[in-house]
Amino acid sequence: MKFLVSIIFIFLFAVNANSHSGGTNAGGCHMNYTTGQYHCHQAKQTDPFKTYYYIKHQGRSYGPYSSYSSCMSAIRGSGVMGAYCSTSKY
Numbered sequence: 106m107k108f109l110v111s112i113i114f115i116f117l118f119a120v121n122a123n124s125h126s127g128g129t130n131a132g133g134c135h136m137n138y139t140t141g142q143y144h145c146h147q148a149k150q151t152d153p154f155k156t157y158y159y160i161k162h163q164g165r166s167y168g169p170y171s172s173y174s175s176c177m178s179a180i181r182g183s184g185v186m187g188a189y190c191s192t193s194k195y
Contacts, residue, residue: 131157131168133149136179136182136185138182157170160176160179161190162185162188166193170190
């Protein structure tokens with residue numbers, strides 16, 4: 106009987122966790138394609154000897170991305186107009 110009550114209690118108070126699309130880039134961040142917002146989950150240490158690409162849009166820089174194609178994919182996926190990829194962080 107306690108087991109049945111426990112199961113009912115779990116189902117009554119279970120909270121749904123909603124995720125969003127997109128894996129993280131080299132810095133632990135990504136563009137949420139549903140909302141078009143860029144955000145970070147866990148910051149990662151980048152390799153100082155590797156070339157990274159950054160999304161440039163309206164005077165802001167988003168990234169790093171490990172390849173030009175992953176940078177362009179993030180732009181296409183977000184649907185943001187006027188953005189481009191650059192190797193400059195600033």
